[in-house]
Amino acid sequence: MGKSSKDKRDLYYRKAKEEGWRARSAFKLLQLNDQFQLFKGVRRVVDLCAAPGSWSQVLSRELFEKNQYTANDEIPPKIVAVDLQPMAPIDGVTTLQADITHPKTLSKILEIFGGEPADFVCSDGAPDVTGLHDLDEYIQAQLILAALQLTTCLLRPGGTFVAKIFRGRDIDLMYSQLGYLFEKVICAKPRSSRGTSLEAFIVCLGYKPSSHWKPTLDPNVSTEDFFKGANIGRYELKDDLTYEEEKRNVAPFIACGDLSSYDSDATY
């Protein structure tokens, strides 16, 4: 869904080069943080779909350099970055090359955290698009759900989840389902993300785990099975297979990054 050839001409691309970020995406996370103070009090993070790693760079800088981590801190910072693609190492970041939609991957990440919760889960994942818009939207939703699966198993109550979305036909289904698990669900568009692209980020604040649903990862459980009984408004398989409209909800939209920041649609 991205337009890679155009990205190269853009100011953010040049600025990323200057500042040493691996991708212009770094500014998206930074602008999201300007708006929502995502990194406040955050020590333990999972960065999904992380390659080439600019978000991990931002996180590494925030958690290790800025927060002045000291050895006698009770919980040392931890960043785990996962992608299908290999990633060059980054200080303080544990990298894992794996498919996040594969049930086994999530178990591996949980293992790395060794039973401790995370404060923040983010995913900037985008699948290769086919051009069949409904299928592409479904695959994108699966990436988000896979990330959400991990989130429900790992995120501490009150924690934050951020994921890339493409605002297509069924995005309001996603907003509605996330609304069951978080205090606040916002659709945020950083100015560094092109206005002509459908890309945006779903910012989910204040994780509130369900009291009557216990998420469990099992290698034989698909994303669909996983959320069975979670009561988040997802259609569940019925014997009579009746058609049903699921709940939809429009999340509030917030453009972030201040107006004086560069416009990614402009030509300079």
Next chain:
Amino acid sequence: MSQDTLVPIEHHGPSIAVKFWDDDLLFVGHGPILKIYNYKTSEIVKTIRIFKKNKIHGIAFDRDTFLFYGARSFNMLSFDQIMEQQNIVDNEQMINDWIITAEFSANGLEAFILTAHNVILSIDSYSQTLQWEKSVYGEKSILYSGSIRVVSKQDVYINAGTVMGGVVIWNLYKEEIVHTLLGHEGSIFNVQMSPSAKYIVSCSDDRSIKLWDHKTGDLLSTAWGHTARIWNLKFYDDEKSVISVSEDLTSRTWNITENQELLPYETYQLHSGRHIWGLDVSDKVKLAATGGNDGRIRLFSVKTGETESYRKTFTLEDITNSAPDYIIKKNEIVKGFWKLKFGLVIITSEGGIFIYKDQKWELLRIENKFNNFSLTNGFTDDNIIIFTNTKGDSLFLKFDEEGKIINEKWINTEVTKIVNALSTKDGSNFYLMIESPNKNEKLVVYEFDQNFEISRTVFLEKGPTFVTTCFEVNGDFIFAGFRLSSLGIYSLSTGEETKFIKKLSISDTVTSIKSIKSDDKKTLLIISNRDGYYVYIKFDKATSECEFIHSNNTRRGFLEGSYNINDELILFGFKSSFFYIYNESRDYEIAYENCGGAHRQWKLFYSNESYEFVYTRSGSLTIREIPKAKFDYYLSEGTHGREIRDISIRNDSSKIDDLLYITGAEDTTLKLSSLNSTNGQIKNHWTLRKHTSGLQKVKFLRNDLIASSSAREEFFIWKIDESFNTPFIIPYASLNPSSDNPDLRIMDFDHLEVYDESGKLQGLFLVNVYSDSSIKGWYFDPETGNFTQLINGFYKTCCLFDVKLNIVDNNVYLLTGATDGYLTLWDITNEFSLKVQNNKLQMVTELKSNKISSPISTICVHQNGIKSFETQLNNNEILVATGGDDNALAITSFKINNSGVEAKIYSKIEDAASSTITSLNILPNDRVLVASVDQIFRIWSFKTGELKLIDSKSTTIADTGSLDSISLEGKDIALVGGVGLSAWEIKN
């Protein structure tokens, strides 16, 4: 909310599913709608909606029970239900996951559905309820593709294509993995098992097709050919062949050899834009059907060996065998040929003349005068052939229907040498043109009749770029085409040159001139040029004026000629080693032949609705027939096949049932088409290939003028000519780019009419806004096509999305919308040289360019990009409807009074859509039509000052990006575009 204000009329969009059924029916999914075609008659037997929202991705059947599926929906229906039941959508059912594929069991009592998590659900065919689920332990990761092969009641295989390059074959009832086939890279996009379960074929992101042995799981063969991703595969011909369709717009057939190798066979160029999705083959009738992203349905014959049977190749030995006494000389070759009604006549470089008739060669005679060199001309339907040698001798031969010579004549032309001879016909007159290489010797044109009686001989002065390449006679005019893209027009009676046009196109040779319509006053010429351009010229016989009314670039290699058949333009030429015949009007390839390229003897003949392409290659002669297709191999007219970025409908109430509209798309082309507003049918007239990047905007400026803009600062004005049946359109004027930044886009433009003092319309004031924040305005003179810059300005360092011009109280206001969400108003009345009188722009004698100063008002309406806006004037108030990237819809007012401007947001709905609002239109009665990427089409009223939703309907158009509407005699019609196009009626 009063219901049904928005009423869909028709939908044209991608087709993902096609399926043959019975002997003559083809089931086609167009979005949620099923169309059943009788392909033998090209009739649509039934059109019915199957799903509420989802698109039909696949069709399975058992006898006369059908299962339609797409996304999470399915609908199981009998043929009778489809044909007779009213509300079929009520029968729609769903599961909890994406449906990859479905198939009926061997006895038809149940249907299997494969989900995207590799789970099979069994649905009872009678009760349509869920019976059971099966999967393989630990194999529930996501699939991109898959198929089900029901071999027998017990043997059912699931072929699952995963995201990570593996194909998992599992046995349904044993719930066991049979094979995990590794070797592909990237996601598997299709996998099929042959009917008897002997083979498996698969394709992936790596663009290869792999053939596997089902028994052993061994990789048998890897085949390459497609130049982009492959989306669909099918076995046919008793497991001996495979057919594929791809993103690259082709379908290819592949043969499985005795050594179990997969080898490429034929390539069919079928669709436009990008992607072919749907594919089915009928082994019974040996036909394949494809459905493209462009919405077209194509049919073609895949009979093995069929193209071979249409192709005959002969060596000179084969040809001369019939005459045992004929001795082939060293270096003797076939020098020329012409198809006559009874067969083919050829001449060798030694003057041997042979005819090919009823599959047999026969020596006609040997003419020693044509030793070494001869030129061949002829008239197929009149059974006439003419040979000419360098010395000036021409032999005219007329044959009867059996191929016997019934008349012959020699003539001699007195020139030093002949290098060129050409023939043409006008009514019952025949013409032969003879050319010498000597600059000072005139061109000689003979006029003669059936009996070779020469009625006149005309001598023409050669043009400066001589070497004539083609000529045409119409009435008293001779039109001759030359090298260097030039055209000479001569009087037939006097031989005088009446006109000479240099540079019809950029360069290269004029390859054909045809007069396709004419009367006493004018004639319409179609001229093709080797560089790929073709032009239509309206020639006025009284004044000899040549008006260029159409030009276009084929962008497909060398263009060698054209036919006008049933008012459709057929072009032919060479692309690399291929010869192609292309229907340019309907934008599809008719046939191709791999002949090795353009440097050979070749000739294309058309008669009786079939083509014959004759050529020589390494000493042999090949005759390739292209017979008329048995069925219409083009069942439905499509659109671009890429996202439509803008639409403009001409507001011409005299043509309600034939509304002209133009669309501009991501594929860089514009399509000029007509819409029947009653039944929603469309007809494409032209695909215009002038822009070099995806379109931003296209608009009618006047009934006969259109403007279009894109990146690279491309801005073209097009002129329409409707003096013939088909509307013609030509790029008439353009703006020069100001920089070489390829990313500098002209985002939007608007115009006002400019009048002279007597109130007569003179020209246009045009304003463009750019992605680098600049604003530029011009006076455009439609007579000369000249632009004179009047204003330039600059907003801020952000991209301007939209612009509108308004005149209030004799003041001219320019309004912009930008990525920062601000609407900004500029008063340019005193900042440009045009005058304003009675709220109209008036021409002045001297035009100057001015810089516009700061805006007079600016207001933040949206959080970010204003994707679309429109204005409406209410006395001294400019009302602006805006739709934003922030999902909001707003009505803002700029009230203009003596003290200044008062800007205020009247009404704003923050969540007017669940995704970006991409396009809106103000309709009469204070209503606004809104299209957004959430695929919901909405209409709002702002009559009371507050925005109120009147109606909303889901559209099937993905990536909804454009909309236009017009009001005709109380009927409002809208077109919504994205990936596809839909027509709507808006009720009051």
